[in-house]
Amino acid sequence: xxxxxxxxxxxxxxxxxxxxxxxxxxxxxxxxxxxxxxxxxxxxxxxxxxxxxxxxxxxxxxxxxxxxxxxxxxxxxxxxxxxxxxxxxxxxxxxxxxxxxxxxxxxxxxxxxxxxxxxxxxxxxxxxxxxxxxxxxxxxxxxxxxxxxxxxxxxxxxxxxxxxxxxxxxxxxxxxxxxxxxxxxxxxxxxxxxxxxxxxxxxxxxxxxxxxxxxxxxxxxxxxxxxxxxxxxxxxxxxxxxxxxxxxxxxxxxxxxxxxxxxxxxxxxxxxxxxxxxxxxxxxxxxxxxxxx
Numbered sequence: 001x002x003x004x005x006x007x008x009x010x011x012x013x014x015x016x017x018x019x020x021x022x023x024x025x026x027x028x029x030x031x032x033x034x035x036x037x038x039x040x041x042x043x044x045x046x047x048x049x050x051x052x053x054x055x056x057x058x059x060x061x062x063x064x065x066x067x068x069x070x071x072x073x074x075x076x077x078x079x080x081x082x083x084x085x086x087x088x089x090x091x092x093x094x095x096x097x098x099x100x101x102x103x104x105x106x107x108x109x110x111x112x113x114x115x116x117x118x119x120x121x122x123x124x125x126x127x128x129x130x131x132x133x134x135x136x137x138x139x140x141x142x143x144x145x146x147x148x149x150x151x152x153x154x155x156x157x158x159x160x161x162x163x164x165x166x167x168x169x170x171x172x173x174x175x176x177x178x179x180x181x182x183x184x185x186x187x188x189x190x191x192x193x194x195x196x197x198x199x200x201x202x203x204x205x206x207x208x209x210x211x212x213x214x215x216x217x218x219x220x221x222x223x224x225x226x227x228x229x230x231x232x233x234x235x236x237x238x239x240x241x242x243x244x245x246x247x248x249x250x251x252x253x254x255x256x257x258x259x260x261x262x263x264x265x266x267x268x269x270x271x272x273x274x275x276x277x278x279x280x281x282x283x284x285x286x287x288x289x290x291x292x293x
Contacts, residue, residue: 039142039143040076040079040080040083043072043075043076043079043080044073044076046072046076047068047069047070047072047073047076047113048069049117050064050065050066050068050069050072050113050117050120051065051066051069053065053120054066054069054120057120060120061120064116064117064119064120065117065120067116068113068114068116068117068120069113069117071109071112071113071116072109072110072113072114072117074109075106075107075109075110075113075139076106078102078103078105078106078109079102079103079106079139079143081102082098082101082102082103082106082143082146083103083143085098085102085146086103086144086146086147088172089147089151092151092168092205092206092209095147095150095151095165096150096151096161096162096165097146097147097148097149097150097151098146098147101145101146101148102146103139103140103143103144103145103146104140104145104146106139106143107136107137107139107140107143108136110132110135110136110139111132111133111135111136111139112132113132113135114128114131114132114134114135114136115128115129115131115132116128118131118132160212160213160215161212163212163215164208164209164212164215167208167215167219167222167223168205168208168209168222170222170223171201171205171222171223171226172205174226174227174229174230175198175201175202175226177230177233177234178194178198178226178229178230178233179191179194179195179198181230181233181234181237182194182233182236182237183237184237184238184241185236185237185240185241186241187240187249190240190249190252190253193253193256194233194256196260197229197256197259197260197263200260200263200264200267201221201226201263203263203264203267204218204221204222204263204266204267204270205222207267207270207271208222208270211270214270217266217269217270218266218270221262221263221266225259225262225263229255229259232252232255233252236248236249236252240252
């Protein structure tokens with residue numbers, strides 16, 4: 001039966017019902033806009049300014065143009081990798097600084113590439129060097145430097161945080177492999193379903209990062225279960241891409257439901273245990289303070 005449209009801005013003025021906060025399985029829960037966008041993509045077009053004219057000049061112009069284009073391409077690639085590493089760093093509450101400061105190296109290469117490229121039209125070195133310095137400074141201003149220190153490890157055992165970081169890195173690779181494999185199935189609904197499970201799994205990751213002591217209780221979820229989920233996803237994607245078997249799809253969706261429920265339950269259990277530990281610490285401290293008075 002048809003229903004009359006209504007809502008917050010309808011003539012009757014009835015507000016829409018509050019659906020409450022999003023749960024851990026929401027696809028967009030905790031998401032941030034991706035930084036890899038137009039600005040980074042434009043860096044890959046900049047080398048063309050030197051590569052194309054290089055073939056219309058003399059031998060010196062050819063060598064300098066090709067060198068400038070290659071250096072700028074390397075700078076653009078390092079910039080993209082650095083931005084992705086920054087996103088992963090910002091998304092975690094406990095993270096180690098990148099082993100290689102990609103964006104800083106990219107800024108230096110940007111300056112070198114622009115200097116070499118400017119030498120194709122300038123005989124001296126003063127203006128090419130100034131051109132390169134300005135380009136490097138603008139690169140750092142636009143994309144910023146890399147994180148230069150660890151995050152969330154103050155007052156925490158470094159050995160424990162390293163164990164958690166390695167475990168979470170391995171788990172993130174399994175999730176990335178799942179999301180990459182499911183693309184072969186060419187089914188947007190299944191892709192969204194895998195993305196929702198990934199959001200639930202990452203909620204468990206963040207819980208373990210907040211308290212490294214939870215790693216022992218969650219290790220099999222971060223390794224064994226995710227490895228099995230990845231293998232099942234690869235096999236399902238290959239099979240479903242061939243024959244679109246509805247039974248296989250139903251079974252795979254049931255597997256994702258079980259995985260999501262299991263991961264969400266484990267996350268709630270760890271949060272409850274952490275709250276219990278906090279209550280015990282508070283109670284013990286209050287009893288000691290009462291004995292002192």
